[in-house]
Amino acid sequence: MATCSKSKPFVLICYLPPYMKHIITILLLFIAYIPAITQGICSGNLGENIFTAGDFGSGTAPVVLTNPNIAPGYTYTTQVPNDGSYSICNRTSALAGLFPGWLRIEDNSADPNGYMMVVNASYEPGIFYEENVTDLCENTLYEFSADIINLIKIGTSNHSDPNVTFLIDDEVVYQTGNIPKTEQWVKFGFSFVTNTTQSSVKLSLRNNAPGGSGNDLALDNISFRPCGPSSFIGLEDESTNIFLCIDDDPLTVTADIISDNGETFAILWQTSFDSTNWEIIAGNSSSTIQHTNFEVGNYYYRYLSAGNELSLQNEKCRIISDILKISVLPDTYPLQDTTCIGEQYQFGTQNITSSGFYTENFESSRGCDSTVLLDLTFIPFQEIFIDSQVFDPTCFGFSDGSITITQLTGGYGDLKFNIFNTSGVAASSDLDAGEYSIIAYDKFNCKEILNITLEQPEELVIELGMDTVVRLGEDIDFSPEYSQIFESTNWNVNGELDCDDCSSVNLLPFSSDFVIATVVDENNCSDTDSLFLTVREENLMHLPNIFSPNDDGINDFMIINYFGRSVSTIDKFSVFDRWGGLVHDIENQTIDSGGNLWDGYSNNKTIPIGVYVYYLKLTYINGTQEEISNSITLLR
Numbered sequence: 126m127a128t129c130s131k132s133k134p135f136v137l138i139c140y141l142p143p144y145m146k147h148i149i150t151i152l153l154l155f156i157a158y159i160p161a162i163t164q165g166i167c168s169g170n171l172g173e174n175i176f177t178a179g180d181f182g183s184g185t186a187p188v189v190l191t192n193p194n195i196a197p198g199y200t201y202t203t204q205v206p207n208d209g210s211y212s213i214c215n216r217t218s219a220l221a222g223l224f225p226g227w228l229r230i231e232d233n234s235a236d237p238n239g240y241m242m243v244v245n246a247s248y249e250p251g252i253f254y255e256e257n258v259t260d261l262c263e264n265t266l267y268e269f270s271a272d273i274i275n276l277i278k279i280g281t282s283n284h285s286d287p288n289v290t291f292l293i294d295d296e297v298v299y300q301t302g303n304i305p306k307t308e309q310w311v312k313f314g315f316s317f318v319t320n321t322t323q324s325s326v327k328l329s330l331r332n333n334a335p336g337g338s339g340n341d342l343a344l345d346n347i348s349f350r351p352c353g354p355s356s357f358i359g360l361e362d363e364s365t366n367i368f369l370c371i372d373d374d375p376l377t378v379t380a381d382i383i384s385d386n387g388e389t390f391a392i393l394w395q396t397s398f399d400s401t402n403w404e405i406i407a408g409n410s411s412s413t414i415q416h417t418n419f420e421v422g423n424y425y426y427r428y429l430s431a432g433n434e435l436s437l438q439n440e441k442c443r444i445i446s447d448i449l450k451i452s453v454l455p456d457t458y459p460l461q462d463t464t465c466i467g468e469q470y471q472f473g474t475q476n477i478t479s480s481g482f483y484t485e486n487f488e489s490s491r492g493c494d495s496t497v498l499l500d501l502t503f504i505p506f507q508e509i510f511i512d513s514q515v516f517d518p519t520c521f522g523f524s525d526g527s528i529t530i531t532q533l534t535g536g537y538g539d540l541k542f543n544i545f546n547t548s549g550v551a552a553s554s555d556l557d558a559g560e561y562s563i564i565a566y567d568k569f570n571c572k573e574i575l576n577i578t579l580e581q582p583e584e585l586v587i588e589l590g591m592d593t594v595v596r597l598g599e600d601i602d603f604s605p606e607y608s609q610i611f612e613s614t615n616w617n618v619n620g621e622l623d624c625d626d627c628s629s630v631n632l633l634p635f636s637s638d639f640v641i642a643t644v645v646d647e648n649n650c651s652d653t654d655s656l657f658l659t660v661r662e663e664n665l666m667h668l669p670n671i672f673s674p675n676d677d678g679i680n681d682f683m684i685i686n687y688f689g690r691s692v693s694t695i696d697k698f699s700v701f702d703r704w705g706g707l708v709h710d711i712e713n714q715t716i717d718s719g720g721n722l723w724d725g726y727s728n729n730k731t732i733p734i735g736v737y738v739y740y741l742k743l744t745y746i747n748g749t750q751e752e753i754s755n756s757i758t759l760l761r
Contacts, residue, residue: 166268166315167268170447173441174350195254199244205220205222233272242345243276250334252292257327263324265351265432265442267318267350269291269349270313273343275308291330299315356428370493372456376416398425427448462500465569466506468503472501480503509540509571511532515579517582518557521583525556528556540566542563558582582648587607587653590603595661599688600631617639618632620636632658636660637660638657638658665688665692666743667687669757671760672684673761682722691745692744698739702737708732722739732759
């Protein structure tokens with residue numbers, strides 16, 4: 126029993142029992158010709174283009190100089206056409222005086238010399254293309270189409286869009302509507318059925334939109350073809366082969382053509398060796414053909430079909446199927462190769478080290494048994510010279526080293542190279558310090574290996590020491606340890622520093638914080654260390670409660686005692702007698718004076734002994750303030 130699988134709509138590939146193996150049945154489901162006057166663009170297969178000049182031809186001249194007389198009522202010009210004129214050219218930029226709002230485009234084909242029709246529509250609607258077609262088949266479906274592009278650039282205002290009507294025998298059958306400014310070619314058209322007595326038609330294209338600003342278009346690939354049902358053959362992608370081995374059985378291709386109402390169709394098979402030049406397979410108009418040629422090569426098949434034998438002989442009435450490509454693979458492959466003495470040549474299961482002829486059997490990727498005949502030559506090694514530029518990493522632990530090949534010479538030509546680390550990973554830039562190998566080889570695989578070492582720079586290290594504790598106002602010296610010569614040290618501290626970039630510094634800290642030091646060398650490599658410095662703020666200041674200003678040199682002044690350099694300024698110090706009278710007052714005094722608050726005099730006059738009241742407000746170096754009110758006893 127046969128087993129079948131569906132590979133695409135309307136295609137069945139069936140595998141029959143071994144005695145009929147490799148038979149492929151292609152089921153072609155034909156739709157009936159639709160007896161309507163018109164319908165959309167053909168959705169099935171098409172025949173040859175009856176308009177052989179529908180692409181306007183090609184030539185080396187950028188603009189056709191002779192009037193082709195294809196647009197009745199229009200004037201031909203070799204420059205940019207004005208309203209009511211047209212040109213045939215391969216690019217709009219070749220037209221002298223091209224309007225700023227027009228696109229610079231080429232014809233819509235792969236031919237660099239192909240032509241297109243450029244139309245500047247007339248002020249009034251009118252025919253700008255017309256052709257008469259004869260020798261058609263009656264009651265046959267045809268497609269009439271053309272590629273059209275609006276020549277006005279996107280965003281250009283106050284320019285009307287083209288609007289084209291397709292006519293058959295002067296009767297309107299299809300309208301494009303306004304063709305927008307998309308800067309893209311668009312295929313417009315329709316299909317229609319000739320009546321039972323119709324063998325010729327007049328096909329026309331008419332401008333509908335008014336002229337003036339806009340209504341400018343280009344036209345290409347005008348096509349009038351017979352249209353038929355979807356006609357599949359082989360696989361969905363016609364660039365995909367059916368591959369056969371030279372010892373395979375014959376391959377049968379069957380076309381079952383079935384219409385909705387049971388009509389049958391005449392078939393004419395064709396074959397080709399290049400998919401361009403086709404020959405009729407004589408004497409074979411049945412629904413099947415057999416591929417029996419198993420000489421190595423490519424073979425193409427297609428078929429023509431029509432409603433009857435008479436129509437089949439008329440190229441204006443028949444349609445063309447998709448193409449089936451069959452590739453017959455060889456079973457023997459000669460191979461000639463050359464390699465360098467000292468190398469091992471892997472050939473199937475053989476590791477070859479000397480010149481000679483060798484044979485190995487393989488199974489191809491398509492499942493065919495094949496034999497490879499190898500003619501191998503080993504040639505003497507020829508030295509390869511490698512010049513390189515090596516850059517070590519700039520800093521310890523960095524991955525910015527590089528190896529650059531500046532010149533490769535010698536060998537047998539076609540020199541190439543790879544750079545590998547010790548793990549076999551290819552690399553050339555952003556390299557760590559370490560060992561690398563440059564392997565250069567020529568077209569015969571002669572190799573030269575150059576080993577390279579990227580040196581690790583000496584590590585730059587700074588060590589500040591352990592965390593420490595000081596009292597507010599206490600200076601501390603920092604003398605870090607360094608691993609090598611350096612350029613400068615940058616300090617990040619909270620306090621008064623005697624030098625910003627010195628290797629050793631004295632710091633008067635203001636509060637507890639990190640002390641951070643960064644050392645930098647001549648290559649801009651750096652290292653950073655830090656410690657936490659705790660600043661205690663207790664028992665920073667003491668005031669006496671008695672003094673004797675008698676000039677005996679003992680306790681002659683009221684002096685503020687403070688720790689280190691903890692006090693910044695005396696903001697205010699005032700002394701009052703028992704009746705509240707002000708006897709002494711100072712403001713905003715820096716502590717540089719030594720801390721003398723009062724000499725026991727008032728306005729340079731002695732005052733009586735006794736108890737006096739004072740008020741003191743001061744600011745510490747960290748910005749905090751303290752206020753004190755107390756009494757002091759003055760003696761003589």
